[in-house]
Structures are given as structure tokens and as C-alpha cells.
Amino acid sequence: MCPPPVTRSLDQHRAAVNAALAPIPELSVLVGDAAGATLVEPLVAPAPLPSFDVAAWDGYAVRAADVAEPVVLPVAHEVSFADRGPRRHLPATAARIASGQAVPAGADAVVPLAATDRGAARVGLAGGIVPGSGVLPAGHGAAEGRVLVPAGRRLGGREVALAASIGRARLTVRPVPRVVVVATGSELIDPGTSRAGVPEATAHLIAIAARTAGARASRVGPVPDDPATLRTALEDQLVRADLVIVTGGLSDGESDTVVAVLSELGEVDDVSLAFAPGSRHAFAMVGEDARRVPTIALPGNPAAAALxxxxxxxxxxxxxxxxxxxxxxxxxxxxxxxxxxxxxxxxAVPVRLGLDSGGVVTAAPTCEPGRVSLAALGDADGIAWVEPGVTAVQAGDVLRCTVWDD
Structure with missing residues (x-):
């Protein structure tokens, strides 16, 4: 016989869960494998980016003073990306150059190909060239010491490209947590299954929410309420999960076995949470002592679980x-x-946020606040939070609302 659930406020339960879900230990990875992970140390420009003046377009590098009027100049050389730094420019000559290449030292302009005859040994150049034309100065991308990517940011394509552009072969990151969402309930069926039952939606919702939050999430189930089957399903996931989330199986009926199974696998808090909608929750640390996996149990109702x-x-x-x-x-x-x-x-009340004619942010509930449905969640782009001491919300009251944009 399981003991009665403990009563907790939302703040108390949030604190307990926060304490257990510590950041994943940091790891050094190849820059190409860092996508999706979280940067531990800020990425800082070690030098001006680029570290020298570069051509803004394809053309010929020159001294502007040599091309004040239309002129034909000898082509001294062709600039190469293999050069470690800018070559010395010879006065009264031109150097063939491609966009992004280092402008030779002493040259101060790049004449675009369209303003030349594209000569190889000698090139005809239009006049009127001014210093700085066609040249991107050193440091135009970023000054030395600039923070390119702050610590704590999830690494996407732009961030990985920045790291590669400054020559970083490896980055120190926190790997993406692996979350497994297990749907429980003998009455549940996968959508499209021929047998009778209730189509399972909650675990789909929570798995996608976990992915949106930054994790790598997968869904398992539906798993029947049979204790042995549920225990086997959970044990199978412990070896591949950093966090397990179970949906359903938390009521007091004989078929609701989640708390009992979790208690066999580790330490569990069966919680009567001062939260609406859905007051029954659980939190456990399960598995062997060498690797305890935090496990959160949410209500089976999709709206209650989502909120x-x-x-x-x-x-x-x-x-x-x-x-x-x-x-x-x-x-x-x-x-x-x-x-x-x-x-x-x-x-928690799903709301539609807006602006009135005076620019004041407004919120309109998408359902009766005590009867939240999945359809109401679909209509919402925010959540209004009513504090525990408030029993009557009046039209015109101002509440804290979080933006729910995914």
C-alpha cells in the first residue's frame, strides 16, 4: 500500500525538480559535432575579423592615385588565398584579386571587373577610383575581443560557422539531454490503430515540447498499465535517457500503477500539487546508484500535462x-x-494575447479556465498565471502572462 501523496505548492515542486535536473557535464567535441549542444565558454574573436583588408568584389587591386584617370597598367601578380598575408603592392601596377582575398599592402582600392577590360598581362582600368573603393577594412566583421557567441547559447549553423571561421577545431559544450517520454494506459492506442481505444496524444505533445525546449526527445508507448510491463518498459529506457517523463497512470484507481512501479525502481515523491489543471504528479530518482535517472510523472490529460x-x-x-x-x-x-x-x-489559463487601441497588452482566455481542452491550447499564444492567494479574477485585472509561441 503506497502512502498518501504529499502536498506541495508549485514553487516547492519546481525547486525539487530544479535541484535534480542538473546541467549535463561539459564535454569537448569537434566543431562539426557541436550543433544542438550548449556552449560552455563564450566564443571570442582572437583577432580582428578579418585580420587584414579584403576585396569587396572581384577585380584588380590598385593604388587609387594611379587610377585617377583611365589608364592601362601592367598586372604584377594574381593574389592567392594560399598567401599567409597581404603581399607588397608595386606602385603603378595592378594585381588580379577575387572577392574576400587580402588586399596587397600598399594598395588602397579594388577596381571591379566591370570597370576593366579584364586583361591578363596588362589591364585597362576606368578612372575616377577613390581610396577605399572596393575594400572591406580589417575588423569589419568583428573587433578583436568581441564576444561572437555568449556562453549558454544553443549552437546552430551560424554559431558553428563562426567557430570554424576563427579556426576553432573543438568546442566545450554541454551535450543535448536525452529525454524519453513514456505514455501509459491500457486504454490508449496509437492514432490509426484498428483496435478500439483512446488515441494517445499527450506523449506526442510532451516529446515535441521537450525538443522545442532544447532536448533530444523520443516517445515510447502506449504502455499498458500492467506493473510488470510498465516496469520493463521503464528499465529499458534508463540506459538511454538523461530524463524520463511518464504521462498518465497517476490516479487512485487499481489500474493506475505509475507511482507503485517507480517506488520499486527508486525513490519517488507522490505529489498532490497545488496546481490547476491537474493536481496529481510524481517525481522519482530511479536506477542503480551509479546512475540515477530523474523521472517526472505528469497527468495523462494533454492540456494538464502541457501546462x-x-x-x-x-x-x-x-x-x-x-x-x-x-x-x-x-x-x-x-x-x-x-x-x-x-x-x-x-x-494556469491559456489565453490569446493582443494589443488594444492604446497599446496595452490584453489577454482573453481561450476556454472556461476550469475546463481546459486541447483545442483551447491550440487557440492560445500565452498562459496567464493566477497566484494561489487569488480566488476571484476580475475583468480589467492585470496578470503575468508568459508568451507561448511554439
């Missing part, structure tokens, strides 16, 4: 990724109508 994920799972997961920014952007929004809120409970 709980936003309330306390997403910030902790982003912390696990190593991000410095873990919270969603928040605004203060004026409500277009009121409702009753349960006493002592943090209530």
Missing part, C-alpha cells in the same frame, strides 16, 4: 541543457473578463 510542463518541467529541462535563459518571455496583460480560481492553487 504542467510549462510550469515546472521546461525551466528545469533548459537548465539541464545549460542555457542561461530558462524562463519564457513574460508580459503583464489586462484580462477581458473574470472567473473564479481555486483557493491556494496556482492556476
Amino acid at each position: 504542467a510542463f510549462e510550469a515546472y518541467v521546461r525551466p528545469a529541462l533548459r537548465q539541464m541543457c545549460g542555457f542561461t535563459e530558462v524562463a519564457r518571455p513574460a508580459v503583464r496583460a489586462r484580462l477581458d473578463r473574470g472567473w473564479s480560481s481555486p483557493a491556494g492553487v496556482t492556476q
Whole structure:
């Protein structure tokens, strides 16, 4: 017989989950393998980028003073990317140059090909060239010491390209956490399955939410409520997961076995959470002592699970990724109508955000706040948060709302 659930406020439960979801240990990886990981140390320009003047277009490098009028000049050489630095420019000559190549020292302009006869040994050049024409100065990309990518940022194509451009072969990162979302419930079926049942949606939603938060997430299930089957399914995932999220199986019915199975695998907190919608949650550390895997159990109702994920799972997961920014952007929004809120409970209400004619941010609930549906989530682009001490929300009240844009 499992003991009764412990009662926790949202802040208390969030703190417990945050404490367990520590950032993944840092690792040095090849720059080409760093995509998706989180940068541990800022990427700083070691020198001006580029470190010398470069041609803005294909053409001929010259001294502007030599091309004040139309002129024919000998072509002294062709600039090569193999040159380690700018070559010395000979006065009264031209040097063939491609876009991005180092302008020879002493040259101060690049005549575009369209203003020449494209000669090989000698080249005819249009006049009127001024110093600096066709030249991108050293440091135009970034000054020495500039932070190119701050610590805590997820590395995408642009960030990896910046690292490669300054010659970094390896980067120190926090690897992407591996999250497995397990759907439980004997009544659940995968969409399109021929047998009768309830199409499973919650684990799909949570797996995608975990990916959007920065993790590498996969979905497993549906898994029947049979304790032995559920235990086997969870044990199979422990070897490949940094975090397990279970959806469903948290009520007091005989078929709701998640807490009992988790207690067999490790230490579990069965929690009556002061949160609406969906008050039953659980948190466990399971597996062998050498590798304990945090496991979060969310309600099976997709709307309740999604709002709980936003309330306390997403910030902790982003912390696990190593991000410095873990919270969603928040605004203060004026409500277009009121409702009753349960006493002592943090209530999450999906809302549609907008602006009135005076530029004030407004929020309109997409459903009756006590009856949140999956369709209401689809209509929302924000979440209004009602604090535990508030039991009556009035039209015109201003609440903190987080922007829900994915």
C-alpha cells in the first residue's frame, strides 16, 4: 500500500525538480559535432575579423592615385588565398584579386571587373577610383575581443560557422539531454490503430515540447498499465535517457500503477500539487546508484500535462541543457473578463494575447479556465498565471502572462 501523496505548492515542486535536473557535464567535441549542444565558454574573436583588408568584389587591386584617370597598367601578380598575408603592392601596377582575398599592402582600392577590360598581362582600368573603393577594412566583421557567441547559447549553423571561421577545431559544450517520454494506459492506442481505444496524444505533445525546449526527445508507448510491463518498459529506457517523463497512470484507481512501479525502481515523491489543471504528479530518482535517472510523472490529460510542463518541467529541462535563459518571455496583460480560481492553487489559463487601441497588452482566455481542452491550447499564444492567494479574477485585472509561441 503506497502512502498518501504529499502536498506541495508549485514553487516547492519546481525547486525539487530544479535541484535534480542538473546541467549535463561539459564535454569537448569537434566543431562539426557541436550543433544542438550548449556552449560552455563564450566564443571570442582572437583577432580582428578579418585580420587584414579584403576585396569587396572581384577585380584588380590598385593604388587609387594611379587610377585617377583611365589608364592601362601592367598586372604584377594574381593574389592567392594560399598567401599567409597581404603581399607588397608595386606602385603603378595592378594585381588580379577575387572577392574576400587580402588586399596587397600598399594598395588602397579594388577596381571591379566591370570597370576593366579584364586583361591578363596588362589591364585597362576606368578612372575616377577613390581610396577605399572596393575594400572591406580589417575588423569589419568583428573587433578583436568581441564576444561572437555568449556562453549558454544553443549552437546552430551560424554559431558553428563562426567557430570554424576563427579556426576553432573543438568546442566545450554541454551535450543535448536525452529525454524519453513514456505514455501509459491500457486504454490508449496509437492514432490509426484498428483496435478500439483512446488515441494517445499527450506523449506526442510532451516529446515535441521537450525538443522545442532544447532536448533530444523520443516517445515510447502506449504502455499498458500492467506493473510488470510498465516496469520493463521503464528499465529499458534508463540506459538511454538523461530524463524520463511518464504521462498518465497517476490516479487512485487499481489500474493506475505509475507511482507503485517507480517506488520499486527508486525513490519517488507522490505529489498532490497545488496546481490547476491537474493536481496529481510524481517525481522519482530511479536506477542503480551509479546512475540515477530523474523521472517526472505528469497527468495523462494533454492540456494538464502541457501546462504542467510549462510550469515546472521546461525551466528545469533548459537548465539541464545549460542555457542561461530558462524562463519564457513574460508580459503583464489586462484580462477581458473574470472567473473564479481555486483557493491556494496556482492556476494556469491559456489565453490569446493582443494589443488594444492604446497599446496595452490584453489577454482573453481561450476556454472556461476550469475546463481546459486541447483545442483551447491550440487557440492560445500565452498562459496567464493566477497566484494561489487569488480566488476571484476580475475583468480589467492585470496578470503575468508568459508568451507561448511554439
